[in-house]
Each structure stands twice: as structure tokens, then as C-alpha cells.
Amino acid sequence: MLVSIRMRAIKRLSGLVAEVLDKADDTLFDFVQRGDGSISSQDYFDAMRELRKQRQEIEQRFAEHLISAFVALERRTPLIVDLQRNLAESQELSLMSEDQLEEQLGTGMIATALSRQFGPLLGQLNYRMGIIAGMDELDEKANPIAPPHVAFAFRHSMQTSEVSIRIKVLLFKLYEREMGHGLAAFYNETNRALVDAGIAPEIKPTYMRMPQAARDSRPRGPEELPGDDPHAAEAAGYGTVQMAAPPAGTRYVPVPETAAERSIFASLHELLSGYRRMRSLADGASDAHAGHGAGEGAPQMSANEVLSVLSLFQNEMPAGLQEAVSDPNASITQHIKRELLKGAERLGVSPGSRMAASDEDSIDLVGMLFDVLLDERDFNTDSRQLIGRLIVPFVKVAMLDRRMFLQKTHPARRLLNALAEACEGNTGQAPQERELMTRVERTIDQLVAEFNEDIAIFEALEQEFREFIENHRRRVALAERRTAEAQRGKERLEQARVTSLEDLRALLERHGDLPPAIEAFLRRYWTHHLTLCALRDETGSTGKYAEAVAVGEDLAGLLKLDNAVNRAERLAAMRPRLQPILVSAGCAGSAVEDVMVSLRHALGDEEIALPQAEDGVVEDAAVAALERNAPPAAVPDSEVPVAIDEPEGPALEFDEADADRVRKLQVGTWIQFTEENGTVVPAKLSWVSPISNRMLFVNRRGLRYCVASPEELAAMMREKRLNIRQNDEAFEHAMSQVLGKLRAGGRA
Structure with a gap:
């Protein structure tokens, strides 16, 4: 096949x-x-x-x-x-x-x-x-x-x-x-x-098209819809592809769930039931106000009654639910159910009524999902309120089509992911960010105003929003690339400096008691030239770097000659070899002559006349002339590092298993940093240095957030300040956290 x-x-x-x-x-x-x-x-x-x-x-x-x-x-x-x-397919970042x-x-x-x-x-x-x-x-x-x-x-x-x-x-x-x-x-x-060929023939499509079904202001179940052809779903099972946004009046209708899907939702129901029981015991109350505590003999609200109440909340959320959105410590789930029962009583539903198990499961899942989403995403106050306005529409979607929790391609799920991506880390500082947030607000306004149990609107809005979010992704990708390349350049420069300073240290150990002017030339001019050669990857045995190292060695070796005249002649002969070093330092014209005069004097040429130094010491005047014409010092003379990735301070405490897990992270993986004030900040692994093995993480805008070694990151994991996200999509990650909470709650 x-x-x-x-x-x-x-x-x-x-x-x-x-x-x-x-x-x-x-x-x-x-x-x-x-x-x-x-x-x-x-x-x-x-x-x-x-x-x-x-x-x-x-x-x-x-x-x-x-x-x-x-x-x-x-x-x-x-x-x-x-x-x-x-x-x-390079493992390291290529320019x-x-x-x-x-x-x-x-x-x-x-x-x-x-x-x-x-x-x-x-x-x-x-x-x-x-x-x-x-x-x-x-x-x-x-x-x-x-x-x-x-x-x-x-x-x-x-x-x-x-x-x-x-x-x-x-x-x-x-x-x-x-x-x-x-x-x-x-x-x-x-x-x-x-x-x-008999390959999974039982799988049916999520939706089938009902072009002639007009919208109705009253929520209706699938059994009430006209034109329900039992063969239409089977025909659509071969994938009737939608090429554009649905026209007005088009309605998507959920088809019957498969046996496998019903089994999944039955397992979810068991988890939710266990979680509710344990929560009720922990609270020391029956949770009657949440809707499930009513006795089994209490009247049951129909799905249409629940949807009618939710429709009242859609344009303007109840004050209690708004407060829950603003308060990270409040339970959105409990507030939804509490407000639902109050609203149902106002509509004439018998007091003490209970919701159907499947409806309560849908409400619990959406409430817990938004609890996680709002707590773990980097939303500012305005963004939190905007995303919170989606709670009621998503509860309605969950009741109409529970497949939202199973299918990654569900239109409501895709829209939520796109809106969360646009809001997370968006402070509105740049004009493009403000424009994106304006579009988010407009999309949510349209959804809460027009959603009338017709899930097609989610796909239409997601397609309209797609252009804006893709432009945003493009800008972020460019910013991330520039950030990674800047970090790569910085590390290459650090490595080049370390290499040149190590060669300086080795030369000074081999040639003790160099005159101050010779040592000043080597420190300021020679190492600067070595750094530039190393940056050009010319550290081979036959490259310019090797030639520059030889020049420094020969210059220091001139002091071993007994005759000052011979030293002066050899220095003059070396001038063509010294010229690239002087050019690298930016010396030209009289500055070159000042440097050469200082070197000749340091080598014992008594015929050289130098201006008198303030303290009367001629050697100080030679050094002053060299310092005056030298390139800017990148590293203080006293600081000659051995390696650029040596940790400073006390030894890190970490688990080697965590460090190994961090080392295996792929570029593009998202993790969560928890800052000292408790704020959770997402960051993406953008680049791993082939030089130091340090890892660069960027924020949602593609800007540098953190550069750290695997060991440092493992120490943060040990301190519960870092968590690796299994999935960065807002809905998927939140749903994973919800399932983990349900499993843990059921065992408690």
C-alpha cells in the first residue's frame, strides 16, 4: 500500500x-x-x-x-x-x-x-x-x-x-x-x-458542511438540524477540503463521535470526577454551588438551557468571572459554574438543578485550561483581560464539539493559539506590536459579538488573523537571527582574545625581564593584531596568526643579542614584518615613527633622543609614546583569562541528569523561566555555542533573554526556576498541564 x-x-x-x-x-x-x-x-x-x-x-x-x-x-x-x-542541516548556527x-x-x-x-x-x-x-x-x-x-x-x-x-x-x-x-x-x-483498503475506515471527519442550514438565535442540537443526511458524513470522510473562509449562513455540524473518542472522553470523565471529589474533600464542603453537588434526583439542566445562559454572558462577563480572570489565585472553573447556576435561576430554571455530566466536564476542562493559560503565559493586565473574554465562547464550543480537546487542527484551537502568541510578551512598545494588539482586540470583539453556536466563525476569524500573525512571526524570526549572530560574534571575539592573551602569557614566561616599552608593545599592539588574525580564522601553522606569533617571539629575542648596534639593525630589518601589526593598531605617519623610536630605545640604541618624562625617567617616556598611539585596550592588563566559560563564584549544585537533558535540547525548544517575583517568562533556545557550549535563549520578540551553560540551567531546574515545555502551542501546553493536574489530583 x-x-x-x-x-x-x-x-x-x-x-x-x-x-x-x-x-x-x-x-x-x-x-x-x-x-x-x-x-x-x-x-x-x-x-x-x-x-x-x-x-x-x-x-x-x-x-x-x-x-x-x-x-x-x-x-x-x-x-x-x-x-x-x-x-x-547544520547543528551549529551558520551565518x-x-x-x-x-x-x-x-x-x-x-x-x-x-x-x-x-x-x-x-x-x-x-x-x-x-x-x-x-x-x-x-x-x-x-x-x-x-x-x-x-x-x-x-x-x-x-x-x-x-x-x-x-x-x-x-x-x-x-x-x-x-x-x-x-x-x-x-x-x-x-x-x-x-x-x-480498510485502513481505519471508522474515522469520520470532524465537520460536515450543511450549506442550506440557516443560523438561528436559539441553540439547537444536532438532532434538530434540517437536511441531516447520514451518508454526507461518510462522503466527507474522504476529505471535502475547504478552500476559503465559510460564507455567511454556513454551519458546521459535529458528526457522531467514534468509539475511540467516546472511550477517551469516558477516561477524562473519570479523571474529572476523581479530581472533583478530592477537591471537595480538601475544601471540606459539598461544592453544591458548583453545580455537581446537587443530588442525583435533582432536575437536570438541558444543554440548550446551559448554552442560553452562556449566551447571556458572552458579550458581558459576570463580575465574579471578571474578578477570577484578574486574580491569579482564583479558580475560573468554580466561578463559571457558580455564575451559570445563578444565571439559570434568573431565567426560570428550577433552583438546585444540576448540569449533565458531559456538560460539567466540558466546563471544567475549559476553566482549568484557562486557569493554566492565564497563569503560565506572559500576559500583561490588558492582554489577560482580552484572553479572558474568550472563556465563555470556548465553553460553548466545548459543549457543542468536545473534539476540540482532541484535534490539533480544530479551528477554535488554532484561533486561541494564534491570539495567545500575539499577546504573550507583547507590551505594545513598538508600532507593529500595537497594531497587532489592535487586531487581537478587533478579532475577539467580533467573536463575542457574532458567535452563535456556529463554529465556522472561528475558522473565518483565524484565516483573517493569519496574515497579521505571520507578519509578526517574520519580524521575530529576523530579530532572532540577528540576536543569535550577535552572540556568536561576541563569543568568537572572546575566544580570539583568550587565544592572543594565552600566547602573550607564554611569551612573557619564556622571556623574563623585558623592558617596559617592549612589554607594552606586545600587550597593546601585538595581542590586538593576534586577536584580529584569530577572528579571521588564521590560526593555522602557515597563516597570518602564526606569522604574527613569530614576529613577537623574534622581537623579544632581539634582547639576547650582545651588541646594541646589531639589535638596532635587526629591528630595522624586521620593520616590514612589524608593519601589519602597526596597521592593525591604526598607526600611520608620525605615529609609526614614534613606535619604532620607542622600540629602538628599549633595545639599547643610545643615539635615540626621547622627550623627557615628567619624572625624568626616559623609559617612561618610551612607554608613554607607545600608549599614546596604541589601540583601545579591550582587556585590562591584569586580566588574562584562561577560559571564557569558567563559572565564577561557588560551585553550582545540579543533577547531572538534568544537565544531560538540557544538553539534548533541540534548537527551537521552548522553556519557562520563573523570575524572583514569581513571573513566568517563556524563552526559546535559539543557538548553542560551538565554542563554550553556552545556550542562547530569546523571548517572544526574538531578543536575547538569557545565555547560560547547561550546568547553570540544570542548577536552575534544581531550584524550580526553570521548566522545559513539552509543547509551546498555548492550547496544547495548557491541556498537558491540566491532564497532569487531573492525574495528580485523582491520586491525592
């Missing part, structure tokens, strides 16, 4: 690439005729000629990547695509040009756009292909036909083409558009073939 899919993929996807190249010629020619001036006409013509010449190789390289990915999958060692790295960075970002945007376009269907394809590959789990980065591989294959195929980056960006956009159309049929056919 896998071989069959591989053959179909190579044929169909390669055909789509060929269609893109066919259309590229016409597209580029259209740009020539348009003549907007941003790119010269000659660049377009050169690109057209290059694509024609390289077309066969482009198609071949594209197919080669797909074949490699399928072969790896067949061997159960899937090829994982990391779009955040360059093509060399990327702006062109390379544009390619990387363009590829990531292709994959992101296609993944969102085919979200629900891709989940089914990943699951089914994982089954036939004999793997427990297969995500998009490992699935050869998923968007990350499709995007990476095109970028890989274009590497040998000498096309300007601005033209490549146009081609990436063209590729994204054409693939968006072409992949729909291919994914549908592949999914149908898998279902027909």
Missing part, C-alpha cells in the same frame, strides 16, 4: 511542479509587461531563461526528495523535515544571508498555509499512513506527502537555480497557490484509497 502511495505521489506531485514551472514562464512575462519597477525586466528574462535551462534538474531534485522521504518511512525511520534550519533567510521563511509560510488549508484531512492522512507504515504516530513533519515535505521539496529543487531571491519569492507564492488547488484532489484520492 505504501509503495502504491509513493508511486502515485511522485507522479501527481511531480506533475504539479511541472504545472507550476509551465505557469511560471507566463507569470514572469506578465510582470515584465506590468513594469512596476521593483524588479528590472532583465531579471525576469534571466529567471525565465534559467528556469527553462534547469527545468529537468528541478523536477528531478523534487522527485528525489519525495523518494528519500518514502524510503525512510518504509524503513520506519521517517525523514523529519525541520523548516527552521538551513539546507545544510545565513538575507537571501537564505527569505527562502527559509518563504518555505515555512508555504507549509503553514497548506497545513491550515487541509487541516482536518491531514490528521486523517497522518493517522492512516502511520498505520500502514507500522508506526504508532506520524505527524506532518514525517509524512512524505504532508505540506512540510511538499514545501521543503520545492525549496530543495530550486537550490541549483541561479534566480534572484525576489524572483524566488514570487515562485514560492505561485507554488503555494497552485499546490493549494492541486493537493486537494490528491489528498482526497489518497484518503479514499486508504479507506477502501
